Amino acid sequence: MPTVNNMEQANGHLVEGDNIDEYFVSYEDLQVHQIMLTDRRRNLAYKNAIEDNLHEFKDKVVLDVGAGTGFLSVLCAQAGARKVYAVEASEGMIPLLKDTCRINNFEEVIQVVAGKVEDVELPEKVDVIISEWMGFYLIHEGMLSSVIHARDKFLQPGGVMVPNKSSIKACLCRVPSLYGSWDSVDGVNLSHVGKMYRRRYLTEPAILVLEESDLVSGQVTVAEFDLHSVTDADLVRISKEMVTVPKETCHAQGICLSFDVSMFGQTFSTGPSEPPTHWKQSVIVFPDGVEVEEGEGVAYRLIMTRTANPRRYAIELSPLEADEIEHEVGCECSMARCRIISAYIKEQERLDSEDNMETGEEEEN
Amino acid sequence: MPTVNNMEQANGHLVEGDNIDEYFVSYEDLQVHQIMLTDRRRNLAYKNAIEDNLHEFKDKVVLDVGAGTGFLSVLCAQAGARKVYAVEASEGMIPLLKDTCRINNFEEVIQVVAGKVEDVELPEKVDVIISEWMGFYLIHEGMLSSVIHARDKFLQPGGVMVPNKSSIKACLCRVPSLYGSWDSVDGVNLSHVGKMYRRRYLTEPAILVLEESDLVSGQVTVAEFDLHSVTDADLVRISKEMVTVPKETCHAQGICLSFDVSMFGQTFSTGPSEPPTHWKQSVIVFPDGVEVEEGEGVAYRLIMTRTANPRRYAIELSPLEADEIEHEVGCECSMARCRIISAYIKEQERLDSEDNMETGEEEEN
Numbered sequence: 061m062p063t064v065n066n067m068e069q070a071n072g073h074l075v076e077g078d079n080i081d082e083y084f085v086s087y088e089d090l091q092v093h094q095i096m097l098t099d100r101r102r103n104l105a106y107k108n109a110i111e112d113n114l115h116e117f118k119d120k121v122v123l124d125v126g127a128g129t130g131f132l133s134v135l136c137a138q139a140g141a142r143k144v145y146a147v148e149a150s151e152g153m154i155p156l157l158k159d160t161c162r163i164n165n166f167e168e169v170i171q172v173v174a175g176k177v178e179d180v181e182l183p184e185k186v187d188v189i190i191s192e193w194m195g196f197y198l199i200h201e202g203m204l205s206s207v208i209h210a211r212d213k214f215l216q217p218g219g220v221m222v223p224n225k226s227s228i229k230a231c232l233c234r235v236p237s238l239y240g241s242w243d244s245v246d247g248v249n250l251s252h253v254g255k256m257y258r259r260r261y262l263t264e265p266a267i268l269v270l271e272e273s274d275l276v277s278g279q280v281t282v283a284e285f286d287l288h289s290v291t292d293a294d295l296v297r298i299s300k301e302m303v304t305v306p307k308e309t310c311h312a313q314g315i316c317l318s319f320d321v322s323m324f325g326q327t328f329s330t331g332p333s334e335p336p337t338h339w340k341q342s343v344i345v346f347p348d349g350v351e352v353e354e355g356e357g358v359a360y361r362l363i364m365t366r367t368a369n370p371r372r373y374a375i376e377l378s379p380l381e382a383d384e385i386e387h388e389v390g391c392e393c394s395m396a397r398c399r400i401i402s403a404y405i406k407e408q409e410r411l412d413s414e415d416n417m418e419t420g421e422e423e424e425n
Numbered sequence: 426m427p428t429v430n431n432m433e434q435a436n437g438h439l440v441e442g443d444n445i446d447e448y449f450v451s452y453e454d455l456q457v458h459q460i461m462l463t464d465r466r467r468n469l470a471y472k473n474a475i476e477d478n479l480h481e482f483k484d485k486v487v488l489d490v491g492a493g494t495g496f497l498s499v500l501c502a503q504a505g506a507r508k509v510y511a512v513e514a515s516e517g518m519i520p521l522l523k524d525t526c527r528i529n530n531f532e533e534v535i536q537v538v539a540g541k542v543e544d545v546e547l548p549e550k551v552d553v554i555i556s557e558w559m560g561f562y563l564i565h566e567g568m569l570s571s572v573i574h575a576r577d578k579f580l581q582p583g584g585v586m587v588p589n590k591s592s593i594k595a596c597l598c599r600v601p602s603l604y605g606s607w608d609s610v611d612g613v614n615l616s617h618v619g620k621m622y623r624r625r626y627l628t629e630p631a632i633l634v635l636e637e638s639d640l641v642s643g644q645v646t647v648a649e650f651d652l653h654s655v656t657d658a659d660l661v662r663i664s665k666e667m668v669t670v671p672k673e674t675c676h677a678q679g680i681c682l683s684f685d686v687s688m689f690g691q692t693f694s695t696g697p698s699e700p701p702t703h704w705k706q707s708v709i710v711f712p713d714g715v716e717v718e719e720g721e722g723v724a725y726r727l728i729m730t731r732t733a734n735p736r737r738y739a740i741e742l743s744p745l746e747a748d749e750i751e752h753e754v755g756c757e758c759s760m761a762r763c764r765i766i767s768a769y770i771k772e773q774e775r776l777d778s779e780d781n782m783e784t785g786e787e788e789e790n
Contacts, residue, residue: 094622098602103611134613159617237463246468248499252524257459 089150093129096192099338101328106132106192109222109323110139116220116324117141121184125177125191125210126203128153130160130170132190137166144169145186147210149176177210186214190222196267197342198228198319199364201371204285205292221287225322228283229331232276232304232358233316235343237268261345265317265375269340270332276312276352277304278392279331282362298364301385303357305393311349312358315377317342344377357382357393454515458494461557464703466693471497471557474587474688475504481585481689482506486549490542490556490575491568493518495525495535497555502531509535510551512542512575542575551579555587561632562707563593563684564729566736569650570657586652590687593648594696597641597669597723598681600708602633626710630682630740634705635697641677641717642669643757644696647727663729666750668722670758676714677723680742682707709742722747722758 096102110117117139124133127146136144144166148157154174161170173180189210195202211221238261242254260266282300306312318331318341330339352358359380364373383395390405391398461467475482482504489498492511501509509531513522519539526535538545554575560567576586603626607619625631647665671677683696683706695704717723724747729738748760755770756763 090618090621090625093618097610097615097618100611107611129615129618131610131613131615138612156617156621160613160615163614163617245462245496246465246472247503248496248525249528250462250494250496250525252521252528253455253458253462253494256455256521260455 086152089152095338097129097131101335101337102192103131105321105323105326105328106190106222107135109326110135112326113324114139116188120187121145122188122190123147123177123182123186123210123214125189125207126193127157127172128192130157130164130172132192133157133170134160134164134166136188136190137164137169141169141188143171143184145173145182146170147173147175147177147180149174177206177213182214185216186219187216188220188222189215194226194319194321194339195371196339197265197317197364197373198226199295199298200342200373203371204290204295205370207287208290208292211287223321223323223328224287226285226287227281227320228298229279229318229320230282230302230304230362231279231316232306232312232352233270233314233332233343234274234276234310235266235268235270235313235345236274238266238345239311239313239349255347258345258347261343262347265342266314266345267340267342269336270316270343272333275316275332276308276310277306277358279318280304280388282317282364296366299361300363301359301361301380303359303382303385303387303391303393305357305391306352306354309354310352312346312352313349314346315344315360315362317344344375355392355394357387357391357395357398359385451517454517460703462494462496466700466702467557468496470686470688470691470693471555471587472500474691475500477691478689479504481553485552486510487553487555488512488542488547488551488575488579490554490572491558492522492537493557495522495529495537497557498522498535499525499529499531501553501555502529502534506534506553508549510538510547511535512538512540512545514539514541542571542578547579550581551584552581553585553587554580559591559684559686559704560736561704562630562682562729562738563591564660564663565707565738568736569655569660570735572652573655573657576652588686588688588693589652591650591652592646592685593663594644594683594685595647595667595669595727596644596681597671597677597717598635598679598697598708599639599641599675600631600633600635600678600710601639603631603710604676604678604714620712623710623712626708627712630707631679631710632705632707634701635681635708637698640681640697641673641675642671642723644683645669645753647682647729661731664726665728666724666726666745668724668747668750668752668756668758670722670756671717671719674719675717677711677717678714679711680709680725680727682709709740720757720759722752722756722760722763724750 117136119140119142122136122141122144124136124144124146127133127148130146133144133146146157148154151174154172157172161167161172189207191207193203193207238254238258243249243251280302283298285294316332320327320329330337332341359382361378361380363376367374382393387393387395387398389401392402482501484505484507487501487506487509489501489509489511492498492513495511498509498511511522513519516539519537522537526532526537554572556572558568558572603623604619608614608616645667647667648663650659681697685692685694695702697706724745726743726745728741732739747758752758752760752763754766757767
């Protein structure tokens with residue numbers, strides 16, 4: 061058994077056989093990587109997308125933006141990439157990243173490039189850009205701007221972005237952990253303590269895991285980004301008027317934001333209908349519950365504005381009159397116009413399916 | 426639907442009808458209370474102990490040391506206490522604590538006393554001292570010293586302490602989250618990253634939830650405190666030589682510390698054999714796994730020393746030769762002396778049970 065002395069600072073000599081003493085990574089940063097690397101849904105979304113599309117990587121040149129520990133770079137090398145440029149801005153991560161290449165026997169294939177992707181130069185254009193750039197509600201603390209910059213600077217015409225699409229989703233929800241049982245915490249009324257907790261979330265979204273049963277409406281799309289065409293200007297201010305339609309008459313307690321990304325047609329969703337990821341969901345919490353009625357559209361405007369600190373967004377939510385804004389085609393609210401459009405769509409679908417059945421019968425004959 | 430503007434600081438006017446604007450509680454402190462109040466095993470341990478022993482509270486005078494949100498004070502008032510002194514040192518909590526009394530209709534019974542229990546005066550001695558003072562591995566960030574001070578100053582002769590007993594337990598364990606699958610994170614070898622994480626825990630225990638299957642040995646007792654007699658001097662330095670006996674031949678990866686407390690004979694355990702609490706377990710992590718053999722006692726000395734910051738302890742673990750220290754009676758290791766004692770105890774138990782059976786038969790006759 062080793063001696064463990066929690067009184068002294070850690071001594072590097074206890075861990076030998078690698079460059080571990082050269083890792084100047086803060087434990088906070090390390091914690092972030094630990095949380096990411098133990099998020100198996102995240103890992104497998106990338107791994108499966110790569111392994112199901114080996115032809116996109118075989119003998120190709122890949123750029124990994126924000127390579128971190130090198131997890132994605134190794135997956136690409138395993139998939140047969142001719143070269144992987146692993147760009148990482150955090151200086152402390154570089155020796156660790158190099159060790160990842162060495163330990164996994166890809167020192168020849170993966171070239172570690174220290175620096176911001178905006179500042180570095182590469183000796184060639186790349187066929188594929190891969191990156192795990194997503195933050196809470198997709199864009200918070202995200203690095204999509206850096207990925208866009210890398211695309212414009214390094215991607216071959218006709219090159220591939222992984223992921224290639226992303227979207228922000230919103231729906232009405234309950235928030236049991238903040239509203240839940242505060243009026244009877246094992247028999248003690250602490251409703252005022254619950255209010256305190258909720259008040260915190262007037263200044264920032266609550267990052268928490270909701271259950272599917274906490275959802276009060278279907279999801280609507282706040283924003284969609286095609287990674288091949290999105291520009292940095294698209295990220296400055298995202299404003300969307302939305303109608304969400306309650307599935308039940310109840311108290312809605314917030315707006316749940318989550319995101320989906322797509323890689324080679326495979327969708328990876330961080331919404332509450334899927335098992336949780338380390339991104340959880342981001343909830344704009346109402347200070348008090350709001351009564352909503354089944355089928356009665358709830359309309360609001362959501363504005364996300366990039367702040368002076370470009371890694372952060374300010375989120376503003378304001379109510380609208382449901383009858384004063386445009387509802388999307390297929391809106392399931394009870395307003396006359398939406399009911400008529402909805403009935404029309406259903407009728408068309410019925411006719412189409414009858415046509416198909418007839419066609420099917422003809423083919424059988 | 427309310428307007429929620431995450432760009433502005435929260436405005437108190439959104440939450441009305443109570444003194445909520447007077448709460449100057451930091452969100453960090455609030456978070457701690459939220460974590461405690463949503464720990465149902467903790468809540469119910471106290472609630473059940475109180476409700477199963479109403480006669481200890483009915484018409485009695487109670488002191489709640491570190492009343493916080495007032496949860497325990499209300500439970501005592503509900504149990505029929507004549508008076509509850511709710512002492513709380515954190516000034517920001519006082520208006521919130523007063524609201525708890527008001528909302529639960531115990532303004533007459535519960536008297537909120539602002540200040541450290543060491544500094545305040547009460548108009549009378551008390552029959553019961555209740556407190557939830559336990560920290561990680563019982564004594565970290567704990568406030569047992571304050572509870573001892575309160576006991577010596579305010580408890581009637583023959584008065585009751587809740588809890589009345591506590592102990593620190595230790596056992597050998599595996600630590601899957603730190604050792605686990607780092608040599609193949611979904612196919613990528615990141616063993617050096619795993620080493621980094623483990624190195625962090627050379628300077629502090631890892632606070633995490635273990636499964637019962639992670640335990641490699643039975644539990645041994647590091648320290649026991651009787652709340653009626655423990656003194657502050659007992660808490661300055663806790664040193665214990667221990668032998669833990671592996672249940673299997675494997676790699677041990679740490680020492681798991683947890684604690685039990687007892688209230689009116691009901692034991693509340695935070696060990697890994699019970700459902701998790703917000704205290705989780707505290708693990709002294711070995712930098713590298715240590716091979717242990719089934720039945721071969723592993724001996725070590727554990728020293729916990731209170732630091733200049735009296736809320737913290739330095740923990741030192743050093744290996745000992747199993748044959749050079751005293752093994753406790755009942756030790757199940759394979760050393761000759763322990764095997765002989767163990768066999769003797771079993772034989773005695775057999776004889777005792779035969780005696781009992783004979784006695785039983787005689788009584789039947």
